[in-house]
Amino acid sequence: MKKRFAMKCLSVAIASLAISSMSFAQDWKPNRPITVIVPWAAGGSTDQVTRVTAAEIEKSLGQKVVIVNQPGASGSIGTKSALDAPKDGYTWTAGAAQDLGAYETLGMLKTRINDWHLFLNVANVQLLGVNPSTPYKNAKELLDAMKAKPGQVTVATAGVTSSGHNAMDLIAKVSGVKYRHVTYDGGNPAVVATVAGETEVTTQLAVEQADMIRGKRIRPLATVSDKALDLEGYGVIEPLSKTLPGFKAPANYFGIFIPKGVPDEVVKTVEKIWAENISKSEALKKYATSRGALFAPYYGAESVTAAMPAVQANAWLLFETGKGKVSPDTVGVPKP
Numbered sequence: 001m002k003k004r005f006a007m008k009c010l011s012v013a014i015a016s017l018a019i020s021s022m023s024f025a026q027d028w029k030p031n032r033p034i035t036v037i038v039p040w041a042a043g044g045s046t047d048q049v050t051r052v053t054a055a056e057i058e059k060s061l062g063q064k065v066v067i068v069n070q071p072g073a074s075g076s077i078g079t080k081s082a083l084d085a086p087k088d089g090y091t092w093t094a095g096a097a098q099d100l101g102a103y104e105t106l107g108m109l110k111t112r113i114n115d116w117h118l119f120l121n122v123a124n125v126q127l128l129g130v131n132p133s134t135p136y137k138n139a140k141e142l143l144d145a146m147k148a149k150p151g152q153v154t155v156a157t158a159g160v161t162s163s164g165h166n167a168m169d170l171i172a173k174v175s176g177v178k179y180r181h182v183t184y185d186g187g188n189p190a191v192v193a194t195v196a197g198e199t200e201v202t203t204q205l206a207v208e209q210a211d212m213i214r215g216k217r218i219r220p221l222a223t224v225s226d227k228a229l230d231l232e233g234y235g236v237i238e239p240l241s242k243t244l245p246g247f248k249a250p251a252n253y254f255g256i257f258i259p260k261g262v263p264d265e266v267v268k269t270v271e272k273i274w275a276e277n278i279s280k281s282e283a284l285k286k287y288a289t290s291r292g293a294l295f296a297p298y299y300g301a302e303s304v305t306a307a308m309p310a311v312q313a314n315a316w317l318l319f320e321t322g323k324g325k326v327s328p329d330t331v332g333v334p335k336p
Contacts, residue, residue: 027265027269028089028263028265028266028268028269029061029062029063030061030063030089030090031063032063032090033063033064033065033066033090034057034061034063034064034065034066034089034090034091034092035065035066035068035085035090035091035092036050036054036065036066036067036068036092036093036094036256037068037070037078037079037081037082037091037092037093037094038050038067038068038069038070038078038093038094038095039070039071039072039075039076039077039078039079039081039093039094039095040069040071040075040078040095040158040185040186040187041069041071041158041184041185041186041187041188041189042069042186042188043186043188043189044158044186044187044188044189044204044208045096045124045163045187045204045205045207045208045254046094046095046096046187046254047067047069047186047188048207048208048287048291049121049122049207049254049284049287049293050067050094050256051067052121052283052284052287053094053121053255053256053278053281053284054067055283056273056277056278056281056283056284057270057273057278059277060273060276060277061269061273071185071186072185073108073159074099074106074108074158074159074160074161074162075095075099075159075161075162076103076106076108076109076161078093079093079095079100079103079109079111079257080109080111081093082257082259083109083111083115083259085259087259087261087262087263088262088263089258089262089263089266091259092256092257092258092259093256093257093259094254094255094256094257095254095255095257096124096163096252096253096254096310097113097118097120097253097254097255097257097303097307097310097311098161098163098166098252098253098307098310098311098313098314098315099161099162099163099314100113100116100257100311101113101307101308101311101312101314101315101333102161102311102314102315102318102324103161104326104331105315105318105319105324105325105326105327105328105331105333106160106161106318106323106324106325106326107324107325107326108161112331112332112333113304113307113308113311113332114260114304114332115259115260116257116258116259116260117257117258117259117260117262117267117270117299118255118257118298118299118303118304118307119255119256119257119258119270119271119274119278119298119299119303120253120254120255120296120297120298120299120303120306120307121254121255121256121278121284121295121296121297122207122253122254122255122284122287122288122293122294122295122296123251123252123253123254123293123294123296123306124163124205124206124207124252124253124254124293124294125205125206125223125224125225125227125229125251125252125292125293125294126163126164126166126167126203126204126205126206126223126224126225126249126252127203127204127205127206127209127213127220127221127222127223127224127229127237127292128142128167128171128201128203128220128221128222128223128224128240129191129194129201129202129203129204129209129212129213129218129219129220129221130142130194130200130201130202130218130219130221131194131195131197131199131200131201131218131219132216132217132218132219133197134200134201134219136200136201136219136221137219137221138221138222138243139221139222139240139242139243139244140243142201142221143171143175143177143243143244146175146177146178146179147175147176147177150177150178151178151179151180152180153179153180153200153201154179154180154182154198154199154200154201155168155179155180155181155182155199155200155201155202155203156182156183156184156190156191156193156194156198156199156201156202156204157181157182157183157184157187157190157202157203157204158183158184158185158186158187158189158190158204159183159184159185160183160318160323161314161318162187162204163187163204163205163252164187164190164202164203164204164205165181165183165203166313166314166317166318167203167224167249168181168201168203169317169318169321170224170249170313170317171203171224171240171244173317173320173321174244174247175244179201182198182199187204187205187208188208190202190204190208191204191208191209191212191218194218195212195217195218202218203224205252205293206223206229206231206237206291206292206293207291207292207293210231210232210233210234210290210291210292213231213234214231214233214234220234220237222237222238222239222240222242222243223237223238223239223240224240224249225239225240225241225247225248225249226239226240226241226247226248226249227239229292231292232289232290232292233290249313250309250310250312250313251294251296251306251309251310252310253296253298253303253306253307253310255298255303258270270299271299271300274297274298274299275299278297279297281297284297309336311333312328312333312334312335312336313336315328315333316328316333316335316336
């Protein structure tokens with residue numbers, strides 16, 4: 001009887017210790033500002049949603065979250081800075097999960113999705129948009145022109161691995177067209193270039209084109225998807241699948257990424273913030289609704305499950321079109 005009582009007391013003590021440890025792990029209190037490296041130019045999709053998210057995190061942590069823009073090499077430079085920073089929990093990065101999962105295939109940076117804790121906030125859709133002075137009134141007219149003038153129609157994107165480039169390469173693969181790729185240091189500069197007439201087309205994200213569409217400075221031809229988009233202040237943008245039957249593209253999830261190896265209490269605290277605050281954030285919901293994005297506050301295993309289809313599609317598309325140097329299946333990305 002005494003032995004059973006002693007064992008019971010020990011079990012209770014262990015359980016209490018576990019609860020205490022869990023509580024401690026979820027109560028990280030940073031004593032200095034946190035840096036989030038945005039590896040793209042200011043004003044683009046990553047920059048926009050990260051700033052909204054950072055403001056929400058600040059409310060929960062009671063500490064400043066500083067955004068540092070470090071564009072270059074399709075986002076790999078800024079991502080490497082976060083990866084190489086001390087693993088003390090004070091340096092994070094942000095972007096599209098599909099980009100993070102393609103760097104190793106491209107030979108740009110030795111890192112994989114499972115090197116990071118993913119904290120997703122929205123899913124974005126790419127749009128086929130043109131300068132209003134161009135003659136293209138719909139997706140079919142644009143694709144016909146690309147077929148008639150192979151490699152001559154200019155398309156602005158944020159560079160190799162960017163959402164816009166991935167979208168245009170997928171369109172080219174499905175339709176057989178050829179285009180002239182013009183790269184910029186972010187989605188916003190790519191969109192501005194199309195507005196200015198430096199390029200005819202952009203395939204960057206709806207969140208980057210939304211204001212220009214509402215201002216009639218970009219004409220949207222289609223979503224790069226099999227689903228229509230109802231853009232606030234404009235109306236419905238039809239899917240590319242209406243022009244290319246059977247066309248599909250996986251959801252493109254964005255978020256904040258924390259390198260693995262940081263203290264466990266950092267991760268547990270951010271998970272708690274995502275569960276209790278980000279998942280209910282009216283500011284992020286408003287951002288998504290007004291910019292043409294999908295509110296998607298995932299973390300943990302659920303975030304990896306959500307992001308992997310786009311990671312796989314992007315990495316394999318890059319490899320099969322000759323831009324990737326390393327086969328994705330050798331770096332942990334199975335063929336979709």
